Amino acid sequence: MIVDLSHVFHDGMPGVRFKRETGETVELTARIRPYMTHAQSARHYEGKASFEISDVAFQSSVGTKMDAPRHRFEGADDVASIGLDRLVLDGVVIDARHAGPGQQLAWTDMKFPGHLAGRAVLVNFDWDRHWGSEIYRSHPFVSREVVTRLCDAGIALFGVDCANVDSTQDAERPAHTCFLRQGILIVENLTGLSRLHGVPFRFFSIPLKARDAAAFPVRAFAEVRE
Incomplete structure (x- = not known):
């Protein structure tokens, strides 16, 4: 099992929270977005296929x-x-x-x-x-x-x-x-x-x-x- x-x-997930030297509170997180969507990629494959590519950034x-x-x-x-x-x-x-x-x-x-x-x-x-x-x-x-x-x-x-x-x-x-x-x-x-x-x-x-x-x-x- x-x-x-x-x-x-x-x-937008929760992460470590800390204060910068300026006193500003910052919370670490992740950013996940489509870098290329199915609609955007379809033209590269003559409409016969499509793919999504993700753009992921995080601490x-x-x-x-x-x-x-x-x-x-x-x-x-x-x-x-x-x-x-x-x-x-x-x-x-x-x-x-x-x-x-x-x-x-x-x-x-x-x-x-x-x-x-x-x-x-x-x-x-x-x-x-x-x-x-x-x-x-x-x-x-x-x-x-x-x-x-x-x-x-x-x-x-x-x-x-x-x-x-x-x-x-x-x-x-x-x-x-x-x-x-x-x-x-x-x-x-x-x-x-x-x-x-x-x-x-x-x-x-x-x-x-x-x-x-x-x-x-x-x-x-x-x-x-x-």
Whole structure:
């Protein structure tokens, strides 16, 4: 069974919001338009065929997306340098559906399995139900203790079903810093993790092979093993 873990990537979709130095609030998004319509292309084929070509523009931190080490560290590995063996992993879902807005969760607040090395560890806050709303920005997050212990355990990837693996109130961004320094990939804005509790699965998070990209949207999904 295949479980889709990605939000729909669409025109005008919600993304990271920040303030410019001028104080202007900016929200990242995607723009999807026809570059050439069927009507416009038909003349090239004597009316016997027609095609649509899309014009897509977006910032890298929108939608279900992956952070490469370059996202945090200048000159570090970009998205194109990530081998496919790092994008297809045995996965485990951690139940954190009891978390509230802005809540920090400690190690003892969640149940982690004994074997984590080399796995994709995905935290299910159930925050995807708030996708597109203001409360989505007030997401829970894991503590520095959790981040340190997961780094020490040698996980391969850390994912969440909310907008950020860090508290946006913490300027040090400890999760991004620890994980990406060690080459542990980050996937944010997942959805549908509730379907994976207690089942063995392989986690796929596949971006384009984008050179010099620090982050990139992915098609994330799980293959549940019978």
